[in-house]
Amino acid sequence: LLQLYAPLNFLGSIYSSIRNSLVDLEHMLGLLDENVEVADPANPLPIAAHLKDAPPVSVEFRDVHFGYRKDREILHGVSFSVSPGGMVAIVGPTGAGKSTISRLLFRFYDTSSGQVMIDGHDVRDYRQSDLRAAIGVVPQDTVLFNDTIGYNIAYGRLGASPADIEQAARLARIHDFILSLPEGYNTRVGERGLKLSGGEKQRVAIARTILKDPRLLILDEATSALDTHTEREIQSALRAVSAERTTVVIAHRLSTIVEADEILVLGNGLVQERGCHADLIARNGLYAAMWAAQDSAPSEPVLEAESVSRA
Numbered sequence: 607l608l609q610l611y612a613p614l615n616f617l618g619s620i621y622s623s624i625r626n627s628l629v630d631l632e633h634m635l636g637l638l639d640e641n642v643e644v645a646d647p648a649n650p651l652p653i654a655a656h657l658k659d660a661p662p663v664s665v666e667f668r669d670v671h672f673g674y675r676k677d678r679e680i681l682h683g684v685s686f687s688v689s690p691g692g693m694v695a696i697v698g699p700t701g702a703g704k705s706t707i708s709r710l711l712f713r714f715y716d717t718s719s720g721q722v723m724i725d726g727h728d729v730r731d732y733r734q735s736d737l738r739a740a741i742g743v744v745p746q747d748t749v750l751f752n753d754t755i756g757y758n759i760a761y762g763r764l765g766a767s768p769a770d771i772e773q774a775a776r777l778a779r780i781h782d783f784i785l786s787l788p789e790g791y792n793t794r795v796g797e798r799g800l801k802l803s804g805g806e807k808q809r810v811a812i813a814r815t816i817l818k819d820p821r822l823l824i825l826d827e828a829t830s831a832l833d834t835h836t837e838r839e840i841q842s843a844l845r846a847v848s849a850e851r852t853t854v855v856i857a858h859r860l861s862t863i864v865e866a867d868e869i870l871v872l873g874n875g876l877v878q879e880r881g882c883h884a885d886l887i888a889r890n891g892l893y894a895a896m897w898a899a900q901d902s903a904p905s906e907p908v909l910e911a912e913s914v915s916r917a
């Protein structure tokens with residue numbers, strides 16, 4: 607009987623892992639179902655994504671309310687605008703809804719009320735694939751393919767010439783680093799190749815985005831603290847990618863955003879304070895407190911511990 611028991615036990619555990627996989631699959635399909643409501647319009651407006659010399663876009667949030675679930679609203683009426691080529695930075699404590707704003711720009715979700723506008727039209731008027739082609743994002747964590755570092759940059763615009771790739775790498779301040787690698791642009795990176803540091807990966811992402819040449823740029827800053835030299839290199843790379851391009855920065859380190867046209871301090875789903883750096887410092891409110899906290903602990907991600915109250 608014991609001899610029979612072991613294989614039966616084994617079969618039982620296989621059965622249970624298959625069942626768990628099916629449950630996971632159901633979850634996945636459930637998630638896919640959730641996005642079905644984001645549908646393309648019958649007559650989409652054109653949005654010039656890749657046209658050379660296409661002007662930067664304008665962006666506007668008009669009294670946007672949104673929740674991932676009906677019973678938990680995350681944004682309670684957020685309004686702001688970015689003029690073509692301008693830069694808006696969004697700061698605030700973790701969970702305030704900063705990344706949610708970037709997801710709404712991509713139209714991964716629809717608002718529950720209010721409007722997200724690009725170039726004066728509701729994002730629902732555009733084809734989703736056009737919208738995503740027109741927006742470039744430098745994410746917090748960049749995923750590298752198991753391929754050469756050259757390919758990883760070229761992914762921004764497949765078919766780009768080696769000269770274009772090198773130009774993008776120079777602007778992103780990663781070219782010299784690449785030349786120092788054993789096989790230069792042909793060095794393999796990713797899980798099975800050379801492991802790059804967070805700062806290097808971020809510069810690869812910036813080079814990729816420079817090649818993509820999007821009309822709207824979203825910078826989702828990494829929370830991790832960087833050493834001063836890397837920080838300076840990244841700042842300069844970010845300046846290259848955001849120059850003359852409409853930019854929304856989700857900022858974790860305030861040094862990036864001193865030059866922003868407008869800074870929004872988001873807290874509890876509302877804009878608690880807004881203005882340029884100098885105005886907000888003079889106001890001596892939440893932003894000024896964040897700035898002071900950063901000054902006293904420069905290597906800490908300072909925004910995480912701030913508490914804000916609903917206006």
Ligand code: ATP
Binds near residue numbers: 703704705706707
């Ligand atoms: P951080 O600085 O930590 O990145 P954030 O300000 O970007 O935070 P969001 O990611 O926009 O915050 O999240 C806002 C709120 O929405 C959080 O309370 C979060 O738990 C919730 N949330 C985010 N994504 C989802 C999701 N897919 N489903 C349900 N709730 C979500």
